[in-house]
Amino acid sequence: MSSQHPPPVGGRTTAASDAALKAALHRLFDGQIPNYASYNLVCAAEAGGTIEPEPGSLPGAPVPLGMVLGYRRRPAELVIAPFDRRTLTPAGRPSTIDLTNLAYAEEATRGAFDIGTNMGRIFCFTVRSRCTLDGPDEPAPRTIEQDDDAEDFAAFMRDLAEL
Numbered sequence: 001m002s003s004q005h006p007p008p009v010g011g012r013t014t015a016a017s018d019a020a021l022k023a024a025l026h027r028l029f030d031g032q033i034p035n036y037a038s039y040n041l042v043c044a045a046e047a048g049g050t051i052e053p054e055p056g057s058l059p060g061a062p063v064p065l066g067m068v069l070g071y072r073r074r075p076a077e078l079v080i081a082p083f084d085r086r087t088l089t090p091a092g093r094p095s096t097i098d099l100t101n102l103a104y105a106e107e108a109t110r111g112a113f114d115i116g117t118n119m120g121r122i123f124c125f126t127v128r129s130r131c132t133l134d135g136p137d138e139p140a141p142r143t144i145e146q147d148d149d150a151e152d153f154a155a156f157m158r159d160l161a162e163l
Contacts, residue, residue: 021133021144024088029068029081032094039070039079042153043131043144046112047082048124065091066133067125071156075099076163078115078156080123085133095121105161111150113157127153 025043030036047067070079076099082092095117103116112126129147 017142018145021142025068025083025144028083028088028090029070029079032081032090033070033079036070039072039077040149040152042069042071042127042146042149043067043133044069044125044127045085045131045133046126046128066131067123069125069127069153071153073156073159076160078160080125088133095123097123099163102160102163105157105163107154107158107161111154115157115160 026041029039029041033039044067047065066083066085068081068083070081071077078097079094080097081090081094083089084091097115097117101117101119103118105113105115108114108124111128112124114122114124116122127146127150129145129150131144131146133142133144
């Protein structure tokens with residue numbers, strides 16, 4: 001799996017790099033989630049919260065965090081799979097939020113969501129129509145076009161917040 005993609009043509013992502021990046025993020029999610037095929041996926045490059053680090057990682061070591069967010073409406077469920085934006089590898093244990101452990105969900109600003117569990121875990125992320133995974137050492141941006149998916153995810157989160 002390669003995380004290097006050519007620069008966008010005319011400021012837009014090429015179809016090949018968009019497809020390659022989506023495939024890499026699908027593999028990242030699918031490799032950690034047993035019933036991965038039942039989720040819609042979106043990418044969030046602006047993310048944070050109480051992420052459990054991978055075993056063996058250095059505590060407090062900064063990681064340029066992104067999240068692959070898997071969601072489904074029936075049953076209502078959100079799976080949060082953090083990843084390192086530079087390497088497209090897992091950056092923490094996936095977390096599942098459903099109606100049994102949801103404490104709250106809110107839209108802080110348009111497209112920016114906070115969600116918490118009854119165990120005190122909090123996740124914050126922004127889902128945009130274009131998810132850019134630039135790292136400080138990346139020569140070219142890696143971008144996913146997710147217009148329709150971002151709108152559908154926002155509607156899902158708004159519905160979840162109303163429960």
